[in-house]
Amino acid sequence: MAIYTPGQVAEETGFSLDTLRYYERIGLLGNVGRNAAGQRRFTDGDVGWLNMIRCLRDTGMPIAEMLRFAELVRQGDHTIRERIELLESHDDGVERQIAQLRQKQGAIQRKIQFYKDVMAIPQGV
Amino acid sequence: MAIYTPGQVAEETGFSLDTLRYYERIGLLGNVGRNAAGQRRFTDGDVGWLNMIRCLRDTGMPIAEMLRFAELVRQGDHTIRERIELLESHDDGVERQIAQLRQKQGAIQRKIQFYKDVMAIPQGV
DNA sequence: CTGGCACCTGGAGTGGACTCCAGGTCAAGA
DNA sequence: TCTTGACCTGGAGTCCACTCCAGGTGCCAG
Secondary structure, three states: OOEEOHHHHHHHHOOOHHHHHHHHHOOOOOOOEEOOOOOEEEEHHHHHHHHHHHHHHHOOOOHHHHHHHHHHHHHOHHHHHHHHHHHHHHHHHHHHHHHHHHHHHHHHHHHHHHHHHHHHOOOOO | OOEEOHHHHHHHHOOOHHHHHHHHHOOOOOOOEEOOOOOEEEEHHHHHHHHHHHHHHHOOOOHHHHHHHHHHHHHOHHHHHHHHHHHHHHHHHHHHHHHHHHHHHHHHHHHHHHHHHHHHOOOOO
16 A cells, blocks of 8 residues: 655646645545654545546536535445435536537537638639 | 617527626627617627627637637638637637546546446345 | 755635626606 | 616626645755
């Protein structure tokens, strides 16, 4: 079981040191270990959790809902059904997000084509 | 050429009245007409522009860049090449966004599957 | 022994994008 | 005539997710 310093975790997860501390403060990251000097020492489990957080965050989940998820995880195995529900509903949201993005992207591409057509029209006499 | 009240435009574009006024204030929406009483009256052109804005916004373009685009539009036809560049680079961004979303979604789906597997394990003796 | 570095704390500040508010105008309907 | 509703203005407030800061600790290299 490896142990990581804040710097290493920031490097690995892409979160800044401040964000790591912020997540701990608000309870998104519980019980981070400390060394004798009071400095944080992260476990593989912490890093795994942070990678999960990153997935959720990058797919647009608000912090409030990640907190709800974190709370379920903290409560133990009997919340697994609820966690599945939460993640499945988020997964649906991601699906809708992608569909919307594709649709709007189509409109943007049509606009690009429109501009290209305009440019293709001879300008002078 | 139809004319729309603020309420109708809010209804049609999904922007709130406040957002419409805000966009006008910051210059994202220029020269909205007024009636004798000083109330806004939007043209089809305004509504079309707002729909464009909505596409860009919903695909994650920040307001600062929409302002840059608006500025190019205001400057006239000789900026069409630049507009194409801006939109194409945004389109690439949307593509990357979708790819990232798909990738993270995969991780979330694997997590869901993991939870389902855990639940499938008989709990008692 | 002196830097320098990585870290610590509590609290304040930031940036983006709205959203709300108080107080006022105007026109149409009961 | 009165009220309601849609709109107006300038400015303040909100929310989210960080991000920065001042002042301090602990430890190792030169």
